[in-house]
Amino acid sequence: MKKIFAIFGDPVSHSRSPIMHNAVFKNLNYPACYVRIHLKDGSKLRETFFRLGLSGANITVPHKEEAFKACDEIRGFAQKVGVVNTIVNENGKLVGYNTDADGFMFAIEEFENVKNILILGAGGTAKALASRFLQDAIQVDIINRSEGRLSFFKEIGCQTFTWDSYKTKKYDLVVNTTSAGLKDEELPAPKEIIDSVLNNTNFVADAIYGKLTPFLHLAKEKNITYKDGADMLLGQGVLANELFVEKKLKKEDINTFMKKSFKF
Numbered sequence: 571m572k573k574i575f576a577i578f579g580d581p582v583s584h585s586r587s588p589i590m591h592n593a594v595f596k597n598l599n600y601p602a603c604y605v606r607i608h609l610k611d612g613s614k615l616r617e618t619f620f621r622l623g624l625s626g627a628n629i630t631v632p633h634k635e636e637a638f639k640a641c642d643e644i645r646g647f648a649q650k651v652g653v654v655n656t657i658v659n660e661n662g663k664l665v666g667y668n669t670d671a672d673g674f675m676f677a678i679e680e681f682e683n684v685k686n687i688l689i690l691g692a693g694g695t696a697k698a699l700a701s702r703f704l705q706d707a708i709q710v711d712i713i714n715r716s717e718g719r720l721s722f723f724k725e726i727g728c729q730t731f732t733w734d735s736y737k738t739k740k741y742d743l744v745v746n747t748t749s750a751g752l753k754d755e756e757l758p759a760p761k762e763i764i765d766s767v768l769n770n771t772n773f774v775a776d777a778i779y780g781k782l783t784p785f786l787h788l789a790k791e792k793n794i795t796y797k798d799g800a801d802m803l804l805g806q807g808v809l810a811n812e813l814f815v816e817k818k819l820k821k822e823d824i825n826t827f828m829k830k831s832f833k834f
């Protein structure tokens with residue numbers, strides 16, 4: 571019987587995950603299909619997952635922390651950060667993982683000598699990336715528009731700022747993990763902060779993919795080496811697919827067909 575996988579999010583119509591995962595299933599003759607589910611209320615995730623008879627799912631903005639709560643068991647890196655982007659149905663038990671952080675490490679392999687990073691935003695993605703960077707002894711600062719979400723980052727050893735308290739520093743890499751620029755044309759912080767941040771970094775990355783966000787547009791204007799979230803998307807997708815197919819397909823083959831799907 572065909573297995574069904576899905577991506578849950580709000581918004582979700584922009585997601586390329588169905589194209590990526592279906593390309594793997596189709597080309598490697600794996601009996602499964604992958605659909606999009608627009609979920610407004612994250613607390614309905616578990617109930618919706620089982621009602622639709624899903625075998626696994628990815629979770630995107632803004633439900634990754636809710637997904638952590640929905641699971642019966644959490645494995646690996648997700649335990650550390652409380653953020654889940656991949657869930658697998660193991661005989662009726664929901665098992666949660668986080669593949670975003672390792673996906674991002676794959677994406678920034680080409681940026682050399684990254685020792686200190688500024689993360690813009692303090693949501694689920696920021697939590698995963700910050701914890702992963704600290705694991706590699708990379709220094710991490712965080713700037714967020716509101717104070718509320720910063721306590722997690724203080725506790726794990728990041729220096730934290732709000733827009734009001736930010737002081738200019740030098741960074742090797744600045745990463746936008748806010749959703750500013752996803753559905754709108756906003757910068758992730760006031761223009762004077764973004765100008766100062768961009769004038770003091772070697773590299774720039776955005777978690778958003780498929781468009782040049784206002785943040786990346788400014789980086790481009792300033793001739794800074796930048797990349798959007800496409801490689802992160804590929805990295806997290808390959809790792810998630812491996813979990814979905816219970817390692818029955820080869821990682822290199824998953825990578826090949828997922829990468830090809832980016833061309834359409």
Ligand code: NDP
Pocket residue numbers: 630631632633634670691692693694695696714715716719747748749750751752756757758759777778779799800802803804806
């Ligand atoms: P969350 O909802 O958990 O966090 C969003 C963060 O963005 C919060 O810190 C929030 O600040 C901030 N924010 C939202 N809107 C604005 C704004 N207009 N100006 C400034 N800050 C803002 O989201 P996620 O961490 O799950 O996802 C963040 C982004 O990363 C999304 O765009 C998502 O699509 C992308 N992403 C891409 C991936 C990829 O594979 N390429 C993987 C994972 C995520 P506050 O605390 O003040 O509300």
